[in-house]
Amino acid sequence: MPNKKNNPSALNEKAGVSSQETISSNAIRQIKESRKKQPSAKELIDGILKENITALSRAITLIESTNPAHLEKATEVINGCLPHANKSVRIGITGVPGVGKSTFIEAFGKHLTSLGKKVAVLAVDPSSTISHGSILGDKTRMEELVKDKNAFIRPSASGETLGGVARKTRETITLCEACGFDIILIETVGVGQSETAVHSMADFFLLLKIAGAGDELQGIKRGIMEMADAVVINKADGDNIKKAQLAKVEFNRALHLFHPKKSGWIPTVATCSALTHEGIGAVWQTILDYLELVNSNHYFEEKRKEQNLFWMMETINEQLKDNFYNHPEIQKLLTSTKKAVSTDEISPFAAAQLLLKKYFKF
Incomplete structure (x- = not known):
């Protein structure tokens, strides 16, 4: 006869908790734990070089992230993969x-x-x-x-x-x-x-x-x-x-x-x-x-070099744009400036110039 004292299912039944609910809570806990433990940049690079698709997928998700906190880690992963x-x-x-x-x-x-x-x-x-x-x-x-x-x-x-x-x-x-x-x-x-x-x-x-x-x-x-x-x-x-x-x-x-x-x-x-x-x-x-x-x-090599220069400039443009919109002071000013533009208190071009001037003073 099973010992109810050491049987989790029996204890859960006594407490009014179904075994299905227990499994669900365990699954949720495991998911939360896996999310907390994010792989390091080195672990992602090593996984990619070993042709691990899971590591590749996670690294792509990282570089697609719009969270500024992920930028440094994403850059490290890209730089680690670049020689390969x-x-x-x-x-x-x-x-x-x-x-x-x-x-x-x-x-x-x-x-x-x-x-x-x-x-x-x-x-x-x-x-x-x-x-x-x-x-x-x-x-x-x-x-x-x-x-x-x-x-x-x-x-x-x-x-x-x-x-x-x-x-x-x-x-x-x-x-x-x-x-x-x-x-x-x-x-x-x-x-x-x-x-x-x-x-x-x-x-x-x-x-x-x-x-x-x-x-x-x-x-x-x-x-x-x-x-x-x-x-x-x-x-x-x-x-x-x-x-x-x-x-x-x-x-x-x-x-x-x-x-x-x-x-x-x-x-x-x-x-x-x-x-x-x-x-x-x-x-x-x-x-x-x-x-x-x-x-x-030799056109193949020449074109690749041109593309690299093009994407360097594009990356600079994107980074400047991101930095502008993520700047806390600009975010505060944007709301009031948008309102002023929508009520015709200021033209869109003058408003843009005003925001850019303030941004470059910070």
Whole structure:
């Protein structure tokens, strides 16, 4: 017969506490304890270099944090990973909503892992301008790839960053490279003039299009088409095959209107079906041909150096902005200044100048 004196369940029953409540309280206590014990920067770096995905995920969460207290630790992690980075191929992928980016990335990612590559997908979800929230549902849209042991998918909210690239994507790339990923796929929110953000961190820029959407002739306009190293017309299957071939001709004509690229590369146009995987291998071969060219003429190295300088300046701009808005005195003045602007007591430009002058005096 069991001894009720030493039986926790019996004691809990006597006290009117169910075993389910006991389990729940234990689980909550364990969660709280694990949250209290945060890994050090060194532990995160060591974990990343050992290709530990949990350490990588926690480090990315750290660098995405807007808490100023996390900045020093995040910087230490990035600096510790930097000597082990820069060994991947970074591919930017963009296109209008509905073009099938997630389906294409899954098919492309599976093709790469079948070749023995380790693939990291940095998928940026658009943040609502009203609620500032994001769905972050990329993992649910890439059901097969998320199960692949050689793939890592990290959805991030774009926040207020123009160009559809999460604010800390550049640093996330560094961590993924240090974790041993060969290919980094950067998916952007959509097409826009500020899409230069992803172009400035990718080695190869891929523009996805679909046939019959009425935007074929927009290829003659400068902007996103100028940045593309390849245009891929997706959904070239079933009844769309003929339309895709016609669109391919139109985009080829449009690309010939642009100035030659500094890389010496001539942008290509191809068709594919992410659904049937037709043409996916050809897209990877195009990227390999590009890499062979830019490595032979040293443009790859030159572009990486330019990108590093660009991101140094961007980081300075972001840090100045953060310091301004997090300054306690500025935070006090902002409320009254906003009120004065909304009641037309002062113009927005004069108010901005007033705040900036006060900030630089502190």
